[in-house]
Amino acid sequence: MRLPTPCPPVTTTAAPETTTRVACTHCGDDCPDEPIALSGQPELHFCCQGCKAVYELLDASNLCTYYRLDEQPGQRVKTVELPGRFDYLDLESVQSQLLAFRSPTLARLTLTIPQMHCASCIWLLENLFKLNAGIRESRVNFLRKELTVSYQPATTSLKEVVTLLAAINYEPQITLAELGAQPHAASRTLYYQLGVAAFGFGNVMLLAFPDYFSFTEGLHTAFGRFFGGLSLLLALPVLLVSARSFYQSAWQGLRQRYINLDFPISLGLTALFVTSVFDVLTQRGPGYFDSFTGLVFFMLIGKWVQQHSYDALRFDRDFTSYFPVAVTLLTKAGEQSVSVKELQAGQRIRVRHQEIIPADAVLLRGVGLIDYSFVSGESVPVAKAVGEVVYAGGRQVGESVELEVVREVSQGYLTQLWNNPAFEKEARPTLETYANHVGRYFVALTLTLAIGSVLYWYPKDPQMALRAFTSVLIIACPCALSLATPFAMGAALRVLGRRQLYLKNAAVIETLSRADTLVFDKTGTLTDAHRAVVSFCGPALSSEDAQRVAALVGQSTHPLSQRLALHLGPSAFRIDEYTEIPGQGISGVVAGTSVRVGSAAFIGADVPSEASEERSSKVYVALDGQPCGHYAIQSDYRENLPTLLKNLGQRYRLALLTGDNDADIIRLRQLFGAEAELRFQQSPLEKLAFVEALQQQGRRVVMVGDGLNDAGALQRADVGIALTETLTNFSPACDAILEASSFGRLATILRFARDCRFIVLATFGLSFCYNGIGLSLAVQGLLTPIASAILMPISSLSVMAFATLLVRYAAHRRQL
């Protein structure tokens, strides 16, 4: 079986003396020129202190098997140790909501750990008890990326367990959504139903054999009654347990005044069962119990195939999955951890490096440098000065800041989006699928035929009339029809999953195939955070000066510095007196010249105030105290965007929604064509309203976005596709998750979805043929149990094979 997330590539560890590339023992990343070595074992190299610390911790507990199971299994340690980071886990209110089981001697909870990716991870996480004696047992569910830990509250605490996990770089994801969430109970019902149906089908089939073969006539006369009764007994649990979901679904549809495909199925199943009971009790014949149990079994297989789910992905996340559980409240008595839910306007909070701002607030003290990448997709942090309003959802980078809460968590600029009716459950009408559409005509046709045959036969042979009536109802049971969609869509779901498009369910493909409008977000969706256009504004720097700047920015981990370093290339200069002031800039003495790189204020440049309106990020440079211009860094559009949009534009109406201003309108107009609607400076709610307006014009909208500010539009759209750079990252509630690397394939994927629609229709055609044959037998009153027992499996199996193979062929032809 394939791992959902590939393990890090196995790197050949070359001898450290001869090569420039030394892989870190822990994470496999490149080590710096002078790798950090372990004092006891100099042959082991590490890329950073964090990786070394993890190795030492594991080594001390004799857990180095971790490094033998997979090559360099770790991931680079990025998190910074912060005192008091997990203090909130000692809060009684937090514990009572997180723990699944609690007694004085044992506590148990399930944590989500997105970082786990290979066999080594499983091994280490299940051996946690060797690191902390208080941990009794830990079990991994790899597909869900969950760890269930049992510990003794007397010897250890929840905080210690989580701190330990963070120390070995498997920090669990504990967010607002986990609080008060019901433990994930997977549906086992379908498995029970399948088991009972298979049991009933197999045994009834055996008992029906004497009827199939005429040479066992003697057997039949002797045991017919016994076999009939036994079949009835075996079919009863199939009706009561396995077939229940069809009846429930049909009833639900009827209550909403809506006839779905399960209605004719239920009708057919009922006719089949009642006729069979009647036949057996009056000893007319063996009944159709074999067909009945077989039908239920095959249709349940159809449900099972369609149910393919991606356990590690969640399609229902809202902002609570992203917001922290607790926040540091500043009171007169000092710092105090409180639950974010209890936060009120007017309270003062402290937000540290890498923490999320939980509510709209005013900056009181410190330099705010807010990374809004989860909200807008823009990866460059925004600087905020004291007195400015900071919106919830950003992540503070740099020093810790003090804020005064302006609005409660749920009423924020961003979070109030979730109060919109679009997010109410069952706001959407029942999905109009082809199968349900066809089902309705099916019912009408069946009833007409059934009544027609009664009218035809009744004057001649009342007995025959009843027989024909029930036969029509039986054969009209659209089981082959109901299998067409699940098998075609189930196969398509797997094909698309291989191409990094993960769908919430199979119905999404059908909606996708009928879409006629595509709406895109800009930042993070059309632009690629890894591609940047860098230009220098001002008198050109000499190559030597540029080298000086390169040397300096190469030292910083700030995203802008890293882009600039990538642009300028490596530098051989030495740096002295390197200092970095978070949120402002970096400075140092490079080859005798003092260099300052950073914000305009940091280097002392006068900047006209309106300049900050521009979209690009600016990095100012001063040499020897003299400001000499700035680098403008702009995210570039994805590589294959022009061809993709051109392809899509031929068939779909395109639109763009962005929170940015229209600085780039000329380029975007070129990309999108003259007819596309481009909207700038859209708030999250305006995005939602735009999609809604399109739908009211009768359009079927696909929204492609990536951040929390697109969440409303993604939810409202017929299909919301969330784009993500890495799957373990957060993505807002949506119908499908697309990995950014597959973005260029969007046109092919949409074409494939349309292919699938034709395949489903073709399969419908095939199953209609079977129904036609059956009906022609039925109206003549010729449908015997044996005819039905032959027709049923042939039609079901051929429809399954036909649908699956055609989808595979279509995928092959589209090179998916």
Added chain:
Amino acid sequence: MTIIFLLIGISLIVALLFLGAFLWAVRSGQYEDTYTPAVRMLFDETDDTETKGS
């Protein structure tokens, strides 16, 4: 021919045993994680001895 009653009775009991085993397996959660146990069984019990890895 009455032996048929006995034979069918026995075969049904066997079938019921299998059904029971299946229901037990579902109930004990074996169908919820179909990946981890396959990896877990390859781990060695002790980590002190030299292992070759998997």
